[in-house]
Every structure is written in structure tokens, then in C-alpha cells.
Amino acid sequence: xxxxPKFESMPLPQLQDLQLERLKEVFERVYDRVPxxxxxxxxxxxxxxxxxxxxxxxxxxxxxxxxxxxxxxFGLFAVPPSDIEEIHTSSGTTGKPIVGGYTHRDIxxxxxxxxxxxxxxxxxxxxxxxxAYGYGLFTGGLGVxxxxxxxxxxxxxxxxxxxxxxxxxxxxxxxxxLTCTPSYTLFLAEVAAEMGLDFSQMKxxxxxxxxxxxxxxxxxxxxxxxxxxxxDIYGLTEIIGPGVANECEAKDGLHIFEDHFLPEIIDxxxxxNLPLGEAGELVVTTLTKEAMPxxxxxxxxxxxxxxxLCSCGRTVVxxxxxxxxxxxxxIIRGINVFPSQIEAVLMQMEETEPxxxxxxxxxxxxxxxxxxVEVNERxxxxxxxRLEDIERKIEKEVExxxxxxxxxxxxxxxxxxRSEGKAxxxxxxxxx
Amino acid sequence: xxxxxxxxxxxxKAGRLAEVTNILGKxxxxxxALSLADTTDFGILRLxxxxxxxxxxxxxxxxxxxxxxxxxxxxVPDRPGGLGEILKIIQDAGLNVExxxxxxxxxxxxxxxxxxxxxxxxxxxxLLGKGVTILNGGTLYSL
Numbered sequence: 001x002x003x004x005p006k007f008e009s010m011p012l013p014q015l016q017d018l019q020l021e022r023l024k025e026v027f028e029r030v031y032d033r034v035p036x037x038x039x040x041x042x043x044x045x046x047x048x049x050x051x052x053x054x055x056x057x058x059x060x061x062x063x064x065x066x067x068x069x070x071x072x073x074f075g076l077f078a079v080p081p082s083d084i085e086e087i088h089t090s091s092g093t094t095g096k097p098i099v100g101g102y103t104h105r106d107i108x109x110x111x112x113x114x115x116x117x118x119x120x121x122x123x124x125x126x127x128x129x130x131x132a133y134g135y136g137l138f139t140g141g142l143g144v145x146x147x148x149x150x151x152x153x154x155x156x157x158x159x160x161x162x163x164x165x166x167x168x169x170x171x172x173x174x175x176x177x178l179t180c181t182p183s184y185t186l187f188l189a190e191v192a193a194e195m196g197l198d199f200s201q202m203k204x205x206x207x208x209x210x211x212x213x214x215x216x217x218x219x220x221x222x223x224x225x226x227x228x229x230x231x232d233i234y235g236l237t238e239i240i241g242p243g244v245a246n247e248c249e250a251k252d253g254l255h256i257f258e259d260h261f262l263p264e265i266i267d268x269x270x271x272x273n274l275p276l277g278e279a280g281e282l283v284v285t286t287l288t289k290e291a292m293p294x295x296x297x298x299x300x301x302x303x304x305x306x307x308x309l310c311s312c313g314r315t316v317v318x319x320x321x322x323x324x325x326x327x328x329x330x331i332i333r334g335i336n337v338f339p340s341q342i343e344a345v346l347m348q349m350e351e352t353e354p355x356x357x358x359x360x361x362x363x364x365x366x367x368x369x370x371x372x373v374e375v376n377e378r379x380x381x382x383x384x385x386r387l388e389d390i391e392r393k394i395e396k397e398v399e400x401x402x403x404x405x406x407x408x409x410x411x412x413x414x415x416x417x418r419s420e421g422k423a424x425x426x427x428x429x430x431x432x
Numbered sequence: 433x434x435x436x437x438x439x440x441x442x443x444x445k446a447g448r449l450a451e452v453t454n455i456l457g458k459x460x461x462x463x464x465a466l467s468l469a470d471t472t473d474f475g476i477l478r479l480x481x482x483x484x485x486x487x488x489x490x491x492x493x494x495x496x497x498x499x500x501x502x503x504x505x506x507x508v509p510d511r512p513g514g515l516g517e518i519l520k521i522i523q524d525a526g527l528n529v530e531x532x533x534x535x536x537x538x539x540x541x542x543x544x545x546x547x548x549x550x551x552x553x554x555x556x557x558x559l560l561g562k563g564v565t566i567l568n569g570g571t572l573y574s575l
Binding site for chain 1: 437439441442443469471473474476478495496497498499501530531548
């Protein structure tokens with residue numbers, strides 16, 4: 001199902017014309033109205049009339065997270081304060097948050113792209129959407145809420161946490177669509193199992209899960225444990241919140257709604273655009289946002305655009321699931337390591353549960369990477385050597401994927417902290 | 433002949449052993465023998481208790497990972513060289529002992545040793561064939 005075939009399945013030449021037209025518009029708007037951009041473009045020696053093709057985009061300077069911090073809170077707004085209808089912030093816990101502002105039209109846009117995302121997972125007006133993303137400053141809750149309203153589905157604005165009540169309501173209200181972080185779905189499954197409940201008895205049929213990186217193996221686990229179709233949703237506060245991209249039922253990449261969010265992939269070190277298909281940092285230009293348009297915003301998320309058209313009929317470009325973040329990336333003894341790679345290894349081993357924690361320490365001059373993995377009844381033995389064999393086996397698997405040696409340590413069940421929002425997977429104790 | 437032992441996974445953290453024994457104590461379960469094997473990271477606590485089912489369930493309810501294994505409780509003459517005689521039988525038969533530990537109580541004039549063999553049925557056959565006494569669960573728990 002496609003919510004808005006006119007734009008989601010627009011013939012590519014027409015889509016590119018539309019993007020160019022909108023790019024010129026947004027460039028002119030920020031040039032006139034946002035002193036930061038006026039300065040930046042003047043320094044780069046580029047004027048609105050210089051934008052003649054989509055290729056000219058690569059001549060424009062980037063906008064970074066630091067630029068947002070420097071202009072905290074409202075310095076990048078392109079409309080008068082009275083036109084702002086809603087303000088959200090990122091869920092970051094350190095320092096000043098990243099701010100996102102919305103005009104009336106921006107909220108309409110948000111509802112529209114979120115309706116597209118929910119339609120990707122088959123949501124219709126007949127569905128009951130249990131929205132377990134946090135409501136509040138975090139964009140997850142209200143973003144999904146607006147999209148579900150746009151479709152005409154029934155929304156249960158339950159927000160995050162209170163897991164037993166989530167399960168009770170899911171059962172009693174007959175929720176058919178679940179929205180939350182992927183790690184929270186597994187926590188729900190665990191609590192439901194403790195309560196003696198079986199997801200095959202529930203009405204859930206699909207879910208849009210995002211706000212943290214996950215893996216293909218984790219999808220298999222979620223689909224099995226919750227008995228539903230699990231699709232990846234992507235977004236970020238700076239751009240609009242959730243609604244930038246979503247997987248369709250083909251499960252072969254996330255469609256970026258590029259009539260509104262123009263993507264590029266760059267080498268995060270050199271800043272140069274990479275050829276189609278290569279992995280690098282995702283850069284997004286918002287083509288239609290009013291309150292806080294961003295030009296070439298560096299997301300710090302690592303992905304690759306997928307060449308070719310999708311079998312679902314949408315023509316908008318797809319990106320691979322987020323492989324990691326440029327700032328999550330751990331450099332261990334000179335090797336780039338993403339927690340998602342470690343997760344992928346753990347998920348494909350039958351011995352392990354998806355609950356893990358990575359601890360990085362510097363011992364002497366060397367970085368040491370330790371992975372805590374919970375022991376379960378499948379792997380437990382009364383013999384030390386068997387348990388040590390399992391530790392060694394996981395170590396070898398991880399080592400062959402990452403190319404560096406790691407230490408695996410078994411932990412007691414449920415001893416690794418469960419998160420009801422974004423899971424804290426990495427503890428970096430190194431002091432630089 | 434075989435006796436059931438329960439084993440529990442423990443992280444090497446202060447107070448974990450006390451916690452297990454307190455949980456069992458409160459549930460009215462009597463520990464008859466125990467052995468703790470440890471590495472730098474974790475330990476495995478092995479217990480012979482008077483009520484296996486209840487002990488396993490109680491510990492699982494408290495979130496512990498619990499396993500059940502079949503072991504043999506063997507009578508060993510309580511005199512110098514007594515254990516050596518038994519071990520010689522085991523060695524001559526090529527039986528592999530994974531681990532062993534002593535039972536607290538005596539059985540008449542004999543000590544009792546818990547053996548974990550990798551092939552418990554073969555071990556039972558060999559030991560009985562050599563006239564060694566193997567205690568069954570009922571006898572063991574009532575010692």
C-alpha cells in the first residue's frame with residue numbers, strides 16, 4: 001500500500017524537476033531569512049541564482065550539529081516566533097539539546113510523511129496503533145501520533161514504559177500496530193513471557209520500529225517473538241523527527257521521502273560526495289520545511305543509497321538500514337567498530353540473546369573490548385569448560401567479523417540493564 | 433541409582449552465594465552437599481538438596497539460570513587409601529570424571545563422594561560390577 005502514489009511513485013525526471021524547484025526555493029528563503037546561512041553562503045561565494053541543477057547542491061557548505069548548538073535555541077529559525085506552532089528537542093542527555101521548530105505547515109508535512117511511513121507497514125484507518133514512543137519533547141511520540149491521525153487509525157497514546165500495562169492494553173484494546181524502539185519490543189516480549197502470554201494470541205500485525213540502529217537478525221527475532229511484520233523507520237529531530245524514511249514490505253531498504261528530504265552520501269572525513277551505492281555519512285537537505293530548513297545537514301548516520309527501483313512501486317530512493325553513527329563508531333586499536341556489527345554476530349548465534357553490553361577500556365597502551373553476554377538455560381552447563389568454550393566461540397565469531405580480538409564474559413540473566421527507550425549498549429571507559 | 437544435582441550460574445560478585453543460600457533457606461530447602469567451581473569471570477554452584485523440583489523452581493523464579501544434572505553418590509571406605517581404590521576402578525575402566533566433591537554426611541562407616549561422569553550409565557555399570565555401593569536419592573537425602 002502507498003499513501004501518496006503521486007509523490008512516492010513519481011517518475012524520476014519529474015521528481016528531479018520538483019526537487020530542483022524546491023531546492024531553489026529553500027535556498028532563497030534561508031539566504032534571505034537566516035543570518036547564519038547568509039554568512040555561510042557569502043563565505044562560500046554562492047548566491048541563489050547559482051543553483052541551476054541538483055548537482056550544484058554539492059557546492060553548498062554543510063550544516064553540522066555544532067552549528068545547531070552554536071545557534072541554540074532558535075538561531076536557525078526562518079520564520080517569526082509567532083509562526084512557530086510546536087517545538088521539540090532531541091533526546092540527547094549531555095549538554096544543550098538539538099531544537100526543532102514547526103510551523104502549521106510543518107506539522108501538516110510531518111503528518112503526511114508519517115502517514116506514508118505507517119502505510120508502508122500496512123496501517124489503514126481500521127487499525128489500532130499502540131504508540132509506545134515517548135510523548136513529549138522527543139519527536140517519536142507525537143510524530144507517530146500525527147501520522148496515525150492523518151490515516152484515520154485509532155491511536156493509543158500510551159507513550160513509553162510501564163511494560164505490564166502496555167501488554168494488558170495491547171491485549172484488551174486489540175492493538176494491531178505497534179510503534180516503539182526495536183530494543184523495547186524484545187523487552188515487551190520478555191515481560192509478556194513472564195506473564196505467561198503468547199503474542200500469537202494478540203492482534204498485532206505490524207510495527208514501525210526505530211530511533212536506534214538495529215540489525216536484520218534482530219528483525220527476525222522480533223518478528224518471531226511478537227508474531228508481526230517489523231519494519232525500520234528513520235528520522236531525526238533536526239530534519240523533522242520520525243518520517244524521513246521507512247521500509248516497505250519488500251524489506252529491502254528504507255524509502256527516503258526525497259520530495260521533501262533530499263539525501264546525499266559523503267565521505268565523513270573528506271566531505272566529498274560518494275558514488276551511488278557506497279556507504280558513508282547521510283546528508284539531508286530539507287526541501288519544504290518552513291520553520292527550520294536545513295541545507296546539507298550532516299546526520300552523522302552511516303548508510304548507503306541503494307541503486308535501482310523497488311518492487312513495491314515507489315520510485316523514491318532507498319537507503320540501507322543505518323549501519324552506525326560516525327560518533328558511535330568506536331576506534332579500537334585503529335580499527336573502526338560499530339556496535340551494530342557486534343549485535344549482528346550475537347543475533348546469528350543460536351547460543352546468545354540480544355542483550356549485550358560492550359565495555360571499552362584502555363589497559364596500558366592497548367584498548368580492550370569486552371562484551372557482556374547474558375547466559376541462558378540453552379547454553380548453561382554445570383561444567384566450567386563448556387561455558388568457557390561458549391565464551392571462546394563467541395569471541396572467535398566476533399573476532400572474525402571485526403578483525404580485532406575481544407573478550408567475552410558471560411553475565412547472569414537480566415543483569416544487563418534493560419532500556420525502555422534507547423538501549424545503552426556501549427560503555428567507553430577510556431580517557432583520551 | 434542416579435542422583436539429581438542442580439547447578440546455578442553465578443557472576444563473581446560479592447553476596448551472590450549468600451543470596452542463593454538465603455533463598456533456599458527461606459523456601460525450607462536443605463542443602464546436603466555443595467561445590468563451587470569458579471573462574472575469574474563467573475562461578476558454577478552445584479548443589480545436592482532434599483527437594484530438587486522446589487529448589488530449581490524457587491531459584492528460577494528469582495531469575496537465576498538453573499541446570500539439572502545426573503551424578504552418582506558413591507560410598508567410599510572411610511580409611512587411608514579408600515578413595516584411591518575407587519579411583520583405580522574408575523581409571524582402569526577408562527571412565528572420565530568431570531568433577532567430584534564430598535558429601536557432608538557419612539553412610540554407616542563410609543564417606544560419600546559425588547561423582548560427575550561424562551557417561552553416567554557406563555560408570556554405574558562398572559562400579560556396581562566391582563561391588564561398589566551407589567546410593568539412591570531417597571537414601572542420600574535421608575542421611
